[in-house]
Amino acid sequence: MNDLVRMIPSVLMIVSPILIAAVGGMICEKAGIVNIALEGLMGIGAFTAATVHVLLESSTPLSAWIAVLAGGAVALVVSLIHAYASISLNANQVISGTGINLLAIGGTTFMSQVIFRMERTEPFKLGMMPGPGGIYPTAWVALAVVLLSWYILYRRPFGLRLRACGEHPQAAASAGIDVRRMRYLAVMASGLLGGIAGGCLVLTQTIQYTGNTINGAGFIALAAVSFGRWQPKGVAGASLLFGTAVALAIYMVNIEALRVLPSEFFSVMPYLITLVTLVAFSGKDYAPKASGLTYEKGA
Amino acid sequence: MKGTPARKTDLIDRILASDKAISILVVLLGFLCGTILVAAVGRNPAGMYTAMLQTLTGLDITRGTWNIRYVGEWLTASLPLILCGLSLAFAARTGLFNIGAEGQYIVGLTAAQFVAIYGPQIPVLHWALALLAACVAGALWGGIVGWLKARFSVSEVVATIMLNYIAFFFSRWATMQIPGANTYRTPTLPETARLTSPLLDRLFNGSRLNLGLFVALVSCLVFWFVIEKTKLGFELRATGLNRDAARYAGIGVTKSITTSMLFAGAFAGLAGAVVALGSFSYGRVLGGYDNYGFNGIAVALVGNNTAGGTLIAGLLFGMLASAQPLMQSRQIPKEVTWIISGLVVIFISLRAGFRLLSDRRAKRRTAGLKETRDE
Amino acid sequence: MRGYAIEMLNITKAFPGVIANNEVTLRVFENEVHAILGENGAGKSTLMSILFGLYDADSGTILVHGKEARIRDPNDATALGIGMVHQHFKLVHNYTVTENIILGKEPRTKTGDVDLRSAEEKVSELSVRYGLEVDPRARIETISVAMQQRVEILKILYRNAEILIFDEPTAVLTPQEVDELLDIFKRLKAEGKTIILITHKLKEIKQAADRCTVLRRGKLIGTVEVADTSEEMMAEMMVGRSVLFRTEKSPAHPGKVVLDVRNLFVRNAKGFHAVRDLSLTVHAGEILGIAGVDGNGQSELVGAITGLIPVDKGSILLSGKEMARSSIRERVEAGIGHVPEDRQRHGLVPDFRLDENLVLKSYGKAPFSKRFGILDKTAIADYGRRLIGSYDIRAGKGPATKAGSMSGGNQQKVIIAREIELSPELLVVAQPTRGLDVGAIETIHSRIIAERDKGRAVLVVSFELEEILNLCDRIAAISKGEIVGIVDGEGADEREIGAMMAGVRRPAGTERKTS
Secondary structure (H helix, E strand, O other): OHHHHHHHHHHHHHHHHHHHHHHHHHHHHHOOOOOOOHHHHHHHHHHHHHHHHHHHOOOOOOHHHHHHHHHHHHHHHHHHHHHHHHHHOOOOHHHHHHHHHHHHHHHHHHHHHHHHOOOOOOOOOOOOOOOHHHOOHHHHHHHHHHHHHHHHHHHOHHHHHHHHHHHOHHHHHHOOOOHHHHHHHHHHHHHHHHHHHHHHHHHHHOOOOOOOOOOOHHHHHHHHHHHOOOOHHHHHHHHHHHHHHHHHHHHHHHOHHHOOOOHHHHHHHHHHHHHHHHHHOOOHHHOOOOOOOOOOOOO | OOOHHHHHHHHHHHHHHOHHHHHHHHHHHHHHHHHHHHHHOOOOOHHHHHHHHHHHHOEEOOOOEEOOHHHHHHHHHHHHHHHHHHHHHHHHHOOOOOOOHHHHHHHHHHHHHHHHHHOOOOOOHHHHHHHHHHHHHHHHHHHHHHHHHHHHOOOHHHHHHHHHHHHHHHHHHHHHOOOOOOOOEEEEOOHHHOOOOHHHHHHOOOOOOOOHHHHHHHHHHHHHHHHHHEHHHHHHHHHHHOHHHHHHOOOOHHHHHHHHHHHHHHHHHHHHHHHHHHOOOEEEOOOOOOOHHHHHHHHHHHOOOOHHHHHHHHHHHHHHHHOHHHHHHOOOOOOHHHHHHHHHHHHHHHHHHHHHHHHHHHHHHHHOOOOOOOO | OOOEEEEEEEEEEEEOOEEEEEEEEEEEEOOOEEEEEOOOOOOHHHHHHHHOOOOOOOEEEEEEOOEEOOOOOHHHHHHOOEEEEOOOOOOOOOOEHHHHHHOOOOOEOOOOOEOHHHHHHHHHHHHHHHOOOOOOOOEHHHOOHHHHHHHHHHHHHHOOOOEEEEEOHHHHOOHHHHHHHHHHHHHHHHOOOEEEEEEOOHHHHHHHOOEEEEEEOOEEEEEEEHHHOOHHHHHHHHHOOOOOOOOOOOOOOOOOEEEEEEEEEEEOOOOOEEEEEEEEEEEOOOEEEEEOOOOOOHHHHHHHHHOOOOOOEEEEEEOOEEOOOOOHHHHHHHOEEEEOOOHHHHHOOOOOEHHHHHOOOOOOOOOOEOHHHEEOHHHHHHHHHHHHHHHOOOOOOHHHOEHHHOOHHHHHHHHHHHHHHOOOOEEEEEOOOOOOOHHHHHHHHHHHHHHHHOOOEEEEEEOOHHHHHHHOOEEEEEEOOEEEEEEEOOOOOHHHHHHHHOOOOOOOOOOOOOO
């Protein structure tokens, strides 16, 4: 039992990036845009953060935070591609999102080659440091993000309008809301949060960015949005559940009793659990009604 | 209403309507962006093109040599892309997006390796059985998704991605159980299981081109025949184009979706077998993803989900992949081909938007005024 | 002299291939109820969409209260006090009544949050003032269609609309709800509002409007005082010739019972029973019509009979055979033909060729399929050519024409051709002439009557009472999922049927049945 309690900071460390990315995905879908490019955006954020941190860490103690914000900013800019394609050009959102994922894998490794002359970033000396209780500051960031998203979506006029865009964009338009603008903002938010999530991940869990750094965390975040039924509370709970599965996979090797099982068994756990919960609780009716459908202006 | 404006819209409409024209346009655009990117980071883009030329023809312009082995390598690299492209294209014709091709590829590969090690060492029969096993394994892996989607309305996007990862780890564990295997390979595969062909070896000067070439060509034919000429193809196409109408007409949608994913999985599984038995002399414990399943996305999209288009697109992307080491040796980071792929996929995703636009223009013309929109 | 609230002078609006509004001039007095009358495609919705800022006119001027105005989008229109109640409601289904009304113009608390309490108060106040009864806390998906319409009206009153445009508001209401709406118009008029009513229902114009402007094929035909003009005159202005109010048909010779529905219960998408303990019979050689307002279970009834929607309880017998649990294909094979109400969604595959659509249900059998499941494309194309000829289908590229590129009328001909050629024992037809012009309507109606004369059983479901009265030998009125009464088509009284549609049962023992 003590072992499990001692694992809590590590679990939170793993849950935080998933949760931050999931909130981004939720906001995006609530406005009506499906964003499966979260994986790629996290990768871009992680790469940028790792690169910036390596370059800055000797110059300033705030290097890690600047790096994370830089990751968010670059991912935001890249998400504009998806926004432009899906919103202004009515592209198929799943395909355009997949394109960004492909672009991200290629682009980050490409830039690594250009900047560091190898297919990964140079390892940085010290990542983000844990705070009191061994809990990384990213956990507090994640908490803040969830609370803020709930407040804005359900208490502010902006949130009321944004959610309307995802449920019935024609109704929103007839109320004078600029649906396109709302959706752009939502996609940008998911880009920003995805990039920040990637930055948090790379700076707390490893020492450098490689092609395997994100390894499905972005897709797990997407699953958390669906399992959490597109509500902040549900998404937080789902992220906790899935993140715990990932953490178990990594830390189970420390528990004697379970060493018998092959390591692949634990590696597969998070994906298996995600799949099973998706099937068992397939709640298609909870998605925002207009999510994924192209919106055409007009009568 | 005649005059210059009408003619201009005519040309635009013709281009928008022609899927082939859009595919070509998109690929050119992707190459253009790749070239600009390479130049922007200070490398010589000419290196990209000489590398590609060498890949296609075997001709090395800079050194004035010619070796047909490069052509063989190009074709070899294209085979899994063509097959994975067929996988995605088949699913797409039924209205499904098979991101799970990577996982189906892995289970096909794994199954083929097992049959290679444990199967009867009789010439031809051995690899034929291995190919069959790969088809079945891939089909099952794809069929699960189809069934989940049809029965429980589970989003196939996230489910298949999870299955990809599950397949990967499962493959590693299963392959390592083979006696004599270590953490990255199995014992050498028996000759009877391999797809090598002495004739092709001679023709292409020792390249890795193998019987998989015929597997790919036959698969293209099967794809075309099933989709265009059979009852089943009619049902799948109807389901893909208008699921509601298909259901209204009595076509079983669950059955169609599941069948489609069985075929799609089989194609991808076959791709895994072709790589395992054609390009390697031992079974692999996968260390990473071969990524043919993901690159197949670009192939199917550019090929517009047809058999012929996928063949050509597969050759195109095979060329890009095969040119990578040549590019690297010319100081060009090989990931530029990934970037071109990604851009091509994004640009093609706009095609649906173009189609919508040209459809609306056409509708306005024939039906006239659209009074109230159906929401 | 009363001033004009709205003047639209010489408005022209063209789309590629059609001139929707051709130099149309409309003048609406302050504080009057002004109807705009016209058939489908006459240009009335376009004209009002221009007024509401959804379209830009190509030429012409708009004056509001005597001052020239530029209306580029709905925001401009709202600022000028113009509001529109659309035919298809624009309400967010899982928001409350209040949230829908305040969306886009939310009252704020001091901290900038949405002030739901003061919003609810405002909504109640408006509701009482204009007699528009709503429950401010109810979610849209739980309230009736009539209440939803009141929410739409409140939406524009909340934004201080002085000029209210209603687009076909009675299409979705029962006769009783229509009366309530006309009362609301009186209330609004008393409060000084100006009302513009887009409609093709002559009766309602006579009941509610002061003046009426008639449009036909984009041109202004004239503006008349409603009190001085008869329905026949307005109809003739609308259509351009003496309108045949009844289609020619010979009397029916009904035979054995083909369709026997017993105690049917069907759930709708929300899980409630849309069809409740419904029973009816259709005989060979007769046309039975189901009259009712949209949303009373017709779609679910048709869906249950054809197999698209599962049956909860009850039985559906086709010539004595139980079909309620059969698959759609089994029903097609057994002889149930279906012309669906949504032709684009269910009836056709728009990207398929015309001939492929014609064999959509029969592709699997000879002569269209050979051994081993291979299609005979030549046979399919020949079939297409034959039916194009016999059904007079206009298709630019012959059997290869993509169904999606054809006009609505021709698409419907394709569907009718397909179903009729399968020689079904029972033909179920839903909304057969929705969105079609008068010529197409006549063709479709004569085909339906021809089927009946061949001895088939025909079930027609339509929201247009006119059509039911024209076509049907017997008429059943449906209300809230139940058959309220059945009368003979010959000599049927519209008022009686209207009452039944609203749920008023006929006194027991007076139902006229044919054996």
